[in-house]
Amino acid sequence: MKAWRWSIPLAIFAILVVFLWLGLWRDPRIVPSPLIGKPAPAFRLAQLHRPNETLQLDDLKGQVWLLNVWASWCVSCREEHPLLLQLAQAKVLPLYGLDYKDQPAAALAWLAQNGDPYTASIVDADGRVGIDYGVYGVPETFLIDKAGVIRYKQIGPITLEALKDRILPLARELQK
């Protein structure tokens, strides 16, 4: 048998090691969104603070905005909340909240206690709008542009790094 053929198993193994190495730095649990670059799904939901009024997706066209999926029962939401409050204060871009599978009374109390960074919050009591947006864990945040197209999705709490390196630069681009 030709000499180089004995090295085939070693070559296969070397390729395998490269992939296993790359895999160490990735999180197998994250499910990337297929909606990036696609129009945001339409919704029409009652507002948390004004239950008799609704908000729909079309109302928000023409601006670059963030949709933050949160709930009063969500523990990780507390991690990102201070950052959201800062973001709201800086008035860089409007922040809308999707109150996911929550009780309005508990949600209002939570906001009262922790601060309300949202221009408005809408109530998704049964989680349908969440399903349309591909929400599978809370919190999640979507960056949506003037035409209503989803440009970025943050899975899990927003980090300072994600804001600085990805969300804000992209938002500024889109706002031009």
Add this chain to the structure above:
Amino acid sequence: MIAARRALLGVLFAAAASAWAAAPTAPSGDALDARLKRLETELRCLVCQNQTLADSNADLAGDLRKEVRELALAGKSDDEIRAYLVARYGDFVLYDPPLKAITSLLWLGPFALLAGGAVLWWAVLRRRARGEGTATGQTDAEAAAHARALLEREEGSS
């Protein structure tokens, strides 16, 4: 048509009522149940990612099962239901990977390996049958045979 709509409303009502209990909704036909079960065992739960949508107790799994049931009752085919979920969650939600360019290696790989293995097998057999690369004529072959005979006391051991 009216009966279907009534059935749908009835299911939605039952679904809403049992939402907090996260219990399986009242069956509205064994055939439908069997079809949904088959479909749901090929879908992946996004929260408890090591369970199928059929088996998971996660809230989202319950919501998605309800959604799947409603779609089925609205007349959607299995493919349409799968497309609905993939549009929202990506291919990750399918345990049966779709055949696309990037999964071609996955689906064709085993057959290619089998074909390759078969070719190698044939090639080795041809060479061995012809006697190439065999040990006949080596100096200690006789001693090896002697040792073998010594160790195999009974004839024709397995």
Add this chain to the structure above:
Amino acid sequence: MIPELGHFALILALLVAVAQGTLPLAGAALDEPRLMQLARPAARAQFLLVATAFACLAASFIGNDFSVLNVASNSNSELPLHYRFAATWGSHEGSLLLWTLMLACWTLAVSVFSRHLPPALLARVIAVMGLVSVGFLAFLLFTSNPFERLVPAAAEGRDLNPLLQDPGMVIHPPMLYMGYVGFSVAFSFAIAALLGGRLDATWARWSRPWTTVAWAFLTIGIALGSGWAYYTLGWGGWWFWDPVENASFMPWLTGTALIHSLAVTEKRGAFKSWTVLLAIVAFSLSLVGTFLVRSGVLTSVHAFATDPARGVFILAFLAIVIGGSLTLFATRAGKVGLGGKFEMVSRESMLLANNVLLVVAMASVLLGTLYPLFLDALNLGKISVGPPYFDAVFYPLMAPALFLMGVGPVARWSKAPVPELWVRLRWTLGVAVVAGLVAPVVMGRWSPLVSLGLFLAFWIFASTAETLRSRLAGSPRRGIAKLTANSGSYYGMLLAHLGLGVFVVGVTLVKGYEIERDVRLEPGESVSVGGYDFRFAGVVPGPGPNYRALTGTVEVRKDGRELKTLKPEKRIYNASGQTMTIAAIDVGLFGDRYVSLGEPVGAGGAEDVGGAWAVRIYIKPFIDWIWAGAFLMAIGGFMAVSDRRYRLAVKRKASALWGEVRGGAPAD
């Protein structure tokens, strides 16, 4: 004090392992007997030290020493004694220590039972095992110290994961590790052969029993894991193609190929380099499996708490051990000597086909398991590869292998003319075809896949019977001597093949005829499933040793006669708050009736445990044949190893002859 003693023992063990891994190797290379002779004492010392460390950890668990971080994280004083002991290996660190202990046990076994091996070979084998130990001990000491202290000590532990508080889970890891680690012996023999530059039939004869025993343990370990999943997880499944299940199955497939390849190398001196490669691959897959479970690279219900630093360490270890072995293979395999000649249709060619099919199956499972990782690493998105893929790929590959199992034992070595095979097997084939066509009808519904599966199973049964019949008929001896004339190895093979046939029956009939019903039942209500009546008598709360139980009562009746009262449970564990669903199973030879509780769906909502419940009822025909078949295979393996020709007396003759061949004084 005791944890520190254990820690110190591990440090000493590492030092001994370094010596064990290097000095005898040097001795073999330099032909220096005194260095080579260090191998066996080093193996003994290492075993004593690692066993001491393990005993110290176990003592800490049994004694509820919550000043040890591992004990505080994985145990609880309410835990019953046997689970406190099992908790020793319930965590990443503890299970690694168990791995290391198993490795020390196997090394000790090699040093005791292989005294008669040529010194250079024995020295190399023990040294290679020592090098593997160095890796594991270093991993333990530098990244996963089981004896780390918790300061200040916890008042109470966090409890063992409720999923592990079960007899099946207690014994499953030790059996599995006996298998994984056992392949290190075959691996070491392979490396030793490559280092020594010589490999022949006697090498195969020495490696074969070790490999078979490891394979048998791995078979038991996998079967236990499957059986545990069936009765504990609550939805009647027994195999999910979960990444970690696959991680144990791939070494098993390779190990099966290896024991068959070793048979050819032993009997005919053929397939030498291929056998060496298989031995390296089998153990490499054990190591890769260890990596996959502990690195966070794949999601799995089995995965331990992960940490990239650990992942990097294991990967580096893998790269060195496997990369080194395959480099040695690339440079030396061509020189290990040539095999024998055989015809196109012969037992050798069939065993080679068996090997090709098993290795392709293993590669396909590897491909499916790692494919999501490949795509993700290349930024091509995330997909899932699950049972639909593996079922579609695995069964078609195994069907021809199962068919070959009937032909191989009947075929002669070197040359097995097809007409002769046809004469031997035509009645067997006929019986199998008829049985395969008729049996599904008897079961109630004919289906082509069930028919194929049963045909293959009956084919295996019938051809195994035919093999034995013709062997006995052809023997010149009389009466009971006919039976005793055959070796343990022969009967072991028959039993293992039979076991696989039994397994195939179980899989085919369960997949073909299982019934699953999720129903809402009020207390007192009955439902009829699969010819049985299930009457739900309600759920009552009660206490357990370390949990609260909600116990349901379901009476199983057939034709009005009461068969059994089943008590499925929901357990809410005190320490962790986790809920477990414990199924109740009416086990039968021809099938199980399986009942588990879903959720309370009564009018009072989730708290109304006395009202209606969602109950899952399964009828699983012949499912216990799956595990019975696996155990028969394992027993066949152990039987094969008991073969007389592996015993010492005969070995001494062979090794004396070996000495003669190498140029010493002539043997008698």
